[in-house]
Amino acid sequence: MSTHILWLIGRRLAAAVLTLLIVSVVIFAITAILPGDSAQQILGQFATPEQIEALRQQLGLNQPAIVRYLDWFGGLLSGNLGESMTNNMPVTELLQGRLGNTLMLALVTSVVSVPVALLLGITAAIYRGGRLDKCLSTLTLALVAVPEFLVATLAVLIFAVKLRWFSALSYASDVTSPLAFIRTYTLPVMTLCFVIVAQMARMTRAAVVDQLDSSYAEMARLKGLGNLRIALVHALPNAVGPIANAIALSLSYLFGGVVIVETIFNYPGIASLMVDAVTNRDIALVQACTMLFCSGYLLLVLIADVSAILSNPRLRTR
Amino acid sequence: MSTSVSNPSRTSALPRITSPWRSVGAVVCLFWLVMAVIGPWLAPHDVGQVVSDDIFGPLSAQYPLGTDYMGRDMLSRMLVAARYTVGLALVAALLSSMIGTFIALAAAVSPRWLEDGICRLMDALIAIPSKMLALVIVAGFGSSVPLLIITAIIGYAPGAFRIAYSLAASLYTMEYVQVAQTRGESRLYIALREMLPNMLNPVLADLGLRFVFIVLLLSGLSFLGLGVQPPDADLGSLVRENIGGLSQGAAALIAPALAIGTLTVGVNLLIDRISSHRNGR
Numbered sequence: 001m002s003t004h005i006l007w008l009i010g011r012r013l014a015a016a017v018l019t020l021l022i023v024s025v026v027i028f029a030i031t032a033i034l035p036g037d038s039a040q041q042i043l044g045q046f047a048t049p050e051q052i053e054a055l056r057q058q059l060g061l062n063q064p065a066i067v068r069y070l071d072w073f074g075g076l077l078s079g080n081l082g083e084s085m086t087n088n089m090p091v092t093e094l095l096q097g098r099l100g101n102t103l104m105l106a107l108v109t110s111v112v113s114v115p116v117a118l119l120l121g122i123t124a125a126i127y128r129g130g131r132l133d134k135c136l137s138t139l140t141l142a143l144v145a146v147p148e149f150l151v152a153t154l155a156v157l158i159f160a161v162k163l164r165w166f167s168a169l170s171y172a173s174d175v176t177s178p179l180a181f182i183r184t185y186t187l188p189v190m191t192l193c194f195v196i197v198a199q200m201a202r203m204t205r206a207a208v209v210d211q212l213d214s215s216y217a218e219m220a221r222l223k224g225l226g227n228l229r230i231a232l233v234h235a236l237p238n239a240v241g242p243i244a245n246a247i248a249l250s251l252s253y254l255f256g257g258v259v260i261v262e263t264i265f266n267y268p269g270i271a272s273l274m275v276d277a278v279t280n281r282d283i284a285l286v287q288a289c290t291m292l293f294c295s296g297y298l299l300l301v302l303i304a305d306v307s308a309i310l311s312n313p314r315l316r317t318r
Numbered sequence: 319m320s321t322s323v324s325n326p327s328r329t330s331a332l333p334r335i336t337s338p339w340r341s342v343g344a345v346v347c348l349f350w351l352v353m354a355v356i357g358p359w360l361a362p363h364d365v366g367q368v369v370s371d372d373i374f375g376p377l378s379a380q381y382p383l384g385t386d387y388m389g390r391d392m393l394s395r396m397l398v399a400a401r402y403t404v405g406l407a408l409v410a411a412l413l414s415s416m417i418g419t420f421i422a423l424a425a426a427v428s429p430r431w432l433e434d435g436i437c438r439l440m441d442a443l444i445a446i447p448s449k450m451l452a453l454v455i456v457a458g459f460g461s462s463v464p465l466l467i468i469t470a471i472i473g474y475a476p477g478a479f480r481i482a483y484s485l486a487a488s489l490y491t492m493e494y495v496q497v498a499q500t501r502g503e504s505r506l507y508i509a510l511r512e513m514l515p516n517m518l519n520p521v522l523a524d525l526g527l528r529f530v531f532i533v534l535l536l537s538g539l540s541f542l543g544l545g546v547q548p549p550d551a552d553l554g555s556l557v558r559e560n561i562g563g564l565s566q567g568a569a570a571l572i573a574p575a576l577a578i579g580t581l582t583v584g585v586n587l588l589i590d591r592i593s594s595h596r597n598g599r
Contacts, residue, residue, distance in 0.1 A: 015441075022442035031458045141590055145530050145582035149541050149557055150575040157567050256449040260538055264561075274450075275542050278457040286457040293450050301445070 008309050016302045023294050024076070028069050031283050076291060082284035084277070091288045094273065099292075102262070102269035105192070106254050108185050113193045113200065114247055120197070121204025121243075126231045128209055136201070143198035148260040152191040156264075159187060188265045192257050196250050203246030210242070211235035241311020248304035255297045343591055346584025353397065354404035361394035366549060374560070374568035384569035387560050392570045395556060396577060402552035403578065406463065406536055410470035411529040417471060418478025419521055423509040425479075426486035437483070440476045448473035448535055456544045466545060470532045477531075481524045485517045526589040530582045537578050553578045 063071075075082060081091035124136040159165045166186050211217060212235050220230045262272035274289035276282075363369050368389045375385035383392035425436040443451075455469045489495060490513070498512050539545035540554030551559070556574035563571045 018438070019442045019445045022439065023446055026442065026446065027454055030454050138587075141586060142583045145534070145586040146579050147534050147537060147575070147582065149538070149554075150579040153557070153561075153564065153571060153575050156564055157572070161565055161567055252447075255447045256538075259449050259453070260541065263542055274453060275544075278453045278544060281457055283457065286454060290446075290450050290454050294446050297447050298445055 005309060009306055012302060012305045012309070016298050020295060020298055023298075024073060024291060025069070027287055027290050027294075028072060029065075031287055032065060032068060032072075072287070076288075081288040084282055084285045086277070086280045086282045086285075091285050094285065095270065095288060095292065098268055098270050098273055101267065102258065102271060105185070105188060105258065105262075105267065105269060106251075109189050109192045109196065109254060110251055112189055113196045113250075116193070117197045117200035117247075117250070118204055118243070120201040122208055122231065122236070124201065124205045125208035125212060125235075126227055128205075128212070133205075137205075140198040140202050143194055144202070146194065148191055148195065148257050149264060151194045152187070152261060152264045155187050155190055188261050188267055191261050191264075192254065195257060196253055199253060200246055200250035203250065204239075204243050207239045207242035207246060208235055211239045214238075241308055244307035244311065245304045248300045248307065252297050252300040252304075255293050341591075343584050343587030343589075346580055347588050350400065350404055350581050350584065354401045354408075357397035357400050361391075361397045363391040363394040365395050365398045365551075366390070367394075374563040374566055374570055377569050383573045386556070386570040387562055392556075392573060395551065396553070396574060399551050399553045399556050399574065400577065402546055402550065403533060403537060403554070404581070406466060406546075406552065407470075407529055407532040410467045410532045410536075411474070411525055413467065414471045414473075414475040414528050414532070415478045415521060415525040418475040418480075419482040419514075419517070421475070422479050422482035422486050423513060425483060426490045426513070427505040427509050440479045440483075443472065443476040444480065446473075448531070449538060452535060452539055453544070456539070461539075461544055461547055463546065463550075466536060466539070470535060473535065474528050474531055478521070478524055478528055482517060482521055485520060486513055489513045489516055523589055523593050526585055526592075530585050530589075533578065533582050533585075553581075 072082070079092060081095070083089070084091050084094055087094060120136060120140070124133045127133050166183050208231060212231065214235075217230055217235055220234050225234075258269065259271040259275060261267065262269045263275055266272070270289055270292065274286060274293075277285035277289060369391050370381065370385045370389040372385055373387055373389050375381055375389070377384050381391050381393065383396060386392050386395060421436060421440075425433045428436070446454075451473050452469045455465070455472070459465055486509075495508060495512050498508050503512075536545055537552060537554030537557075540552050541558045543555075543558055546552045546555050548555070553574045557571060557578075560568060560570040560574070
């Protein structure tokens with residue numbers, strides 16, 4: 001690997017860290033712009049102004065915003081995410097209990113969606129312009145815009161209510177056998193997969209078609225090779241970078257979808273924790289969850305960028 | 319939106335075979351636009367009026383979409399909710415497109431340091447998934463209609479900015495812009511009279527996408543109970559309040575969910591049709 005690539009990757013990494021810093025400022029600014037709110041909330045409506053003032057003093061809410069930001073950010077770095085007001089326990093503990101569940105959901109979704117999307121995208125590219133391609137294109141175009149709760153409701157209706165194959169609610173703690181695993185994860189994963197597969201298949205198709213349009217693919221075609229061989233042996237290796245990019249970008253859609261899916265299926269993950277936190281205006285918890293999601297999202301985008309850099313042979317040889 | 323719809327029919331001189339799928343988008347979009355305007359006047363019952371003892375009633379001649387979890391007429395509720403969903407999203411999409419485009423134009427004609435600063439800030443805003451951003455804003459400020467519009471703008475104007483900025487940045491190197499600069503025109507004139515007219519088409523297509531995203535965001539928020547607050551309801555709130563009918567397969571639950579789906583899918587198909595017309599595929 002040349003120093004040039006390392007330099008490019010280093011720059012992306014630095015940009016990602018800088019972006020994360022700005023994100024933290026934005027999140028803090030939005031949630032902490034109303035001082036005193038959390039003191040009021042802890043004590044309830046009937047607290048006297050003196051009590052509120054005292055608690056604000058104790059929580060450090062009277063300090064200027066910049067000091068509070070630095071405090072909070074320092075806490076983030078040292079792993080101290082503050083105290084959840086509604087649960088009366090450290091945010092870190094709350095997150096620890098649930099992070100695994102959300103990661104598991106994301107992992108299973110990726111394992112299912114990536115092969116399906118690649119298969120659909122590559123098939124559509126091979127039969128480009130044909131009837132199958134047109135059907136897949138229209139179908140994926142439509143599915144990209146379908147709201148998660150429509151897919152989820154219909155899925156529950158068909159598979160849980162009518163066919164009684166799966167339970168409508170997920171209890172991640174119940175997973176003891178492979179069968180229970182399937183019962184718990186099928187519906188949420190299926191819902192998440194819909195939009196992601198559609199997105200990923202479209203981007204994969206575009207990446208492979210891009211290669212099939214190149215002159216070396218035309219050369220192979222003139223040489224008399226079959227479509228399948230050109231696509232799989234000639235085009236696909238060159239499309240690996242763009243496809244990896246597509247996978248990472250599509251998986252970043254998980255961060256939006258998981259909020260709805262965890263709520264519908266009552267899945268005990270970080271996203272449903274966050275929705276509860278927003279409903280109760282549990283600011284410390286909201287801040288922590290958002291930072292966690294944004295870091296994950298940025299990480300995926302970074303992976304997408306880096307895989308695009310690494311796959312560019314012009315950069316590799318320099 | 320009407321200009322973007324009429325444009326391609328003028329520009330596409332060649333007759334082309336249109337499959338029925340392609341016009342579905344336009345028909346669905348037109349339907350929802352009309353419903354958003356006249357829907358509430360068509361409503362046979364008052365939105366809040368309990369008309370039947372039968373909760374989650376089935377489709378019937380009297381109540382074409384059944385009744386909801388309190389025995390209210392679902393058709394009337396949907397007609398009123400559709401105006402919220404379409405109207406809010408349309409306003410928010412127009413504003414985010416306009417704001418994004420104007421910031422992009424301002425950045426393109428600004429000094430280098432300001433341009434870089436704006437781009438960095440926008441990149442950071444794009445890096446926050448819009449649903450997360452919306453949740454944070456609702457957590458900080460509570461939920462109200464103006465706030466929802468502002469939330470959608472903060473969430474989606476940066477995306478519009480990115481599209482418009484890449485257009486503006488390449489236009490800025492064009493000769494006619496350089497000629498205008500040499501002529502001594504002001505930055506404002508260059509941005510509005512020289513660059514903006516040449517960016518309109520892609521910006522309008524992007525506006526359609528913003529609309530789809532914002533419909534999904536706002537109905538998602540309402541579904542979580544964090545969007546439009548009772549007694550008002552948009553289509554997402556209707557899905558939420560009737561989720562109890564899931565185990566019976568109630569029409570009151572499926573109808574609003576399907577409605578949002580047809581709206582977003584319809585707009586998406588329409589944009590695809592318009593942009594493939596333009597590319598002459």
